[in-house]
Amino acid sequence: MGTKAQGTYAKGIERRRELLRIAAEVFAAEGFEGTTLKLVAERAGIKEATLFHYFSGKQDLLTAVLADRDEQNSAQHGGSVTSLADFPGIAEHNERHPGLTALFAVASATATRPDHAAHDYFRTRYSWLLGTVERDIAGAQARGEIRTDIAPEDAARLIVGVFDGIQLQWLYDPATSMPAALSSVLRLLAPQG
Amino acid sequence: MGTKAQGTYAKGIERRRELLRIAAEVFAAEGFEGTTLKLVAERAGIKEATLFHYFSGKQDLLTAVLADRDEQNSAQHGGSVTSLADFPGIAEHNERHPGLTALFAVASATATRPDHAAHDYFRTRYSWLLGTVERDIAGAQARGEIRTDIAPEDAARLIVGVFDGIQLQWLYDPATSMPAALSSVLRLLAPQG
């Protein structure tokens, strides 16, 4: 998927892991534009050219970092995936990692362009996320836990939209409580009474 | 404010206008990273170095373009500003200008870093927008048009958040209807009945 080298040797596999770890740190600290591949290479104790043995370019490195963080998060969160009630908790987790949260926010906006290396990654991600939340809402509606005067698809778009939008507000004003915002939108979706 | 040159001569003022127009086109078509100052200068019939007589750098040019579009929009929309019911209409307007919408989305995410030239611009913008919407909601609540079991400040964050978040979803999947999403969140805020 853009990434080069099959990484058959043990040393190569370990170096790739190290590079993803270090690149995540640098991206989080300096931002995408702010990070230079030279710095990432230096931190890893290799030369810049060697980076291109593992990743086909800067955007590809970014994509690999994002996908890696996704895997780690969903792995440590237990195999089971997003339920509606998890959103405030995820937001709380993100508040503790401002650098990576900002990285995701910037990347998801810039990868909007179809020629961006991470475009397909985010497209698939949103499609999967919206579908998952939609099914979760349909189930909650059947159980009488969510008002039925809104289509599950629309409700899913709202929740995911609020999640992304609130992140921006929080990045500009850290006093913003993301979990509280997520909770209040869930309250709006509760059956009227 | 970062911008150089007082622009006292008529020719300079006109050139600056032209540069903002052309830069908006190029930014919208090529994205921020994709646009080169050389191309913007060529389109305007001047040399790259002359750009720096009008703007102190690429980020400053971007900021000027964004502020300029803001002014034009609010000017043609009549002096009166955002009322709650206007949001779906604004979303509809944005659907007709995908390039500039994407530009705003990318810029608002990247300008999250305090050292970005447009950081203060967006900070102020969000602060003003949230305050305006909050007051609008408080008024609507007093008139019985919006449910009162949510604080105006929280409701404002939700609406603005949905607006930004839905834009992202729309950029990845143009089938998404932004006005419909905005309408449905307003419906959720209507008094229960």
Added chain:
DNA sequence: ATAAAAACCCAGTGCCGCTCGGTTTTGTGT
């Protein structure tokens, strides 16, 4: 031990944002 593949690096290339020091143009006061 050998040989193929992987890991690694040197030395560049071209482009980009940006700067410096100057020339030409424009508008104003007298």
Added chain:
DNA sequence: ACACAAAACCGAGCGGCACTGGGTTTTTAT
């Protein structure tokens, strides 16, 4: 009408960046 100051404009170049091509060295399976 002329002088002159400020503004508009440009040529030439600098440093840094992502990225490449063509190698050498290291790893590991046989």
